[in-house]
Amino acid sequence: MLMTRRLIASAALLAAAGALAPAHAQQTIRLTAAAGHPPVFLWVKLVDEFFIPEVDKRLAAAGGKHKVEWTRAWGGTLIKLGAESKGIGDGVADLGFVSTIFEAAKFPTQNVSYYAPFGTDDIGAVTRVVNEMQTSIPAMGQAWSKSGLVYLGGAALDAYHIWTSFPLKSVDDLKGKKITAPGPAANWIRDTGAVAVAGNLNTYYEDIKSGVSNGVITFATGAWGAKVHEVAPYVTKVNFGAQYAGGLAINRARFDKLPPEVQKVMREVGAEYSQRFAAAQSAAAAGLLKKMEEAGAKVSELSPAERTRWADTxxxxxxxxxxxLQAKGLPGDQVLHGFMNGLRKAGAQPARDWAAR
Known part of the structure; x- marks a missing residue:
């Protein structure tokens, strides 16, 4: 009888404990987010301050069944600039920003805007056009999957201008000058008499300070973070156009193993990341150009006629x-026409029809 009573009491205690326990155990998912650039740059800052906390917020609001435990590795501490797609694809990190501008060999079609400059300074329009093309043109979307990635959201940078250590009033002033330009942006000074020097945001300041170059083609938000205006105080607003520069991506194998609810949240927040980035980048660019001017930079705008002349040069x-690209079996013509048509449908008036000449 005593044994029976003890068994009954134990069963009652277990039942009570079960009633107090949650209906389901919370699943903890460990993910590492990385980027080659530090979070001073907006495309990384928004991953850190919007994407990650927003994913956490939405998962909690959905009942807290899943929780992500994040490890952050910014500024090249885990994956170097230009090696993000390999690092994430190989699983060194799970998620991060892939700078397609520095990985042209893997993402050739994504660089279309850099080969069709003088388009539009509308960041949102460029982002939407490229995002839509990555869905409608299979080869563009496949560039991500072939690298073992799932694309979550894109980012176009604010319009590129030129920062120089000398006054710039016309294309003729470039003759004999050395200009640092990232990747395909070197094409923007071809036949102008200037000499292109390779570089990136991490090298611009020292390149100009040391005399390796006399200026740089870049964008306001990047220039501010790199303090370019301190060594190249002549800021000439040429408006080479907003440029698609990369996207937020996650390791495909890791993504496929995530619960469907988590996948859905990440895709939704990734889409919103694109929208928020465009709005924030536009506002930041205008504000930072003003700050540079207040700090002593001499900001001027190239005349429309000279801008057209530059494009035609x-x-x-x-x-x-x-x-x-066509020779390599990729739809280069389709991508170029798609981009130019997309810009015009968005209301842009490019200075030159690159698909025609």
């Missing part, structure tokens, strides 16, 4: 680029 870089 360049060789047919877009058609050459598209032809090279």
């Amino acid at each position: 360049l060789p047919p870089i877009a058609k050459t680029w598209a032809a090279d």
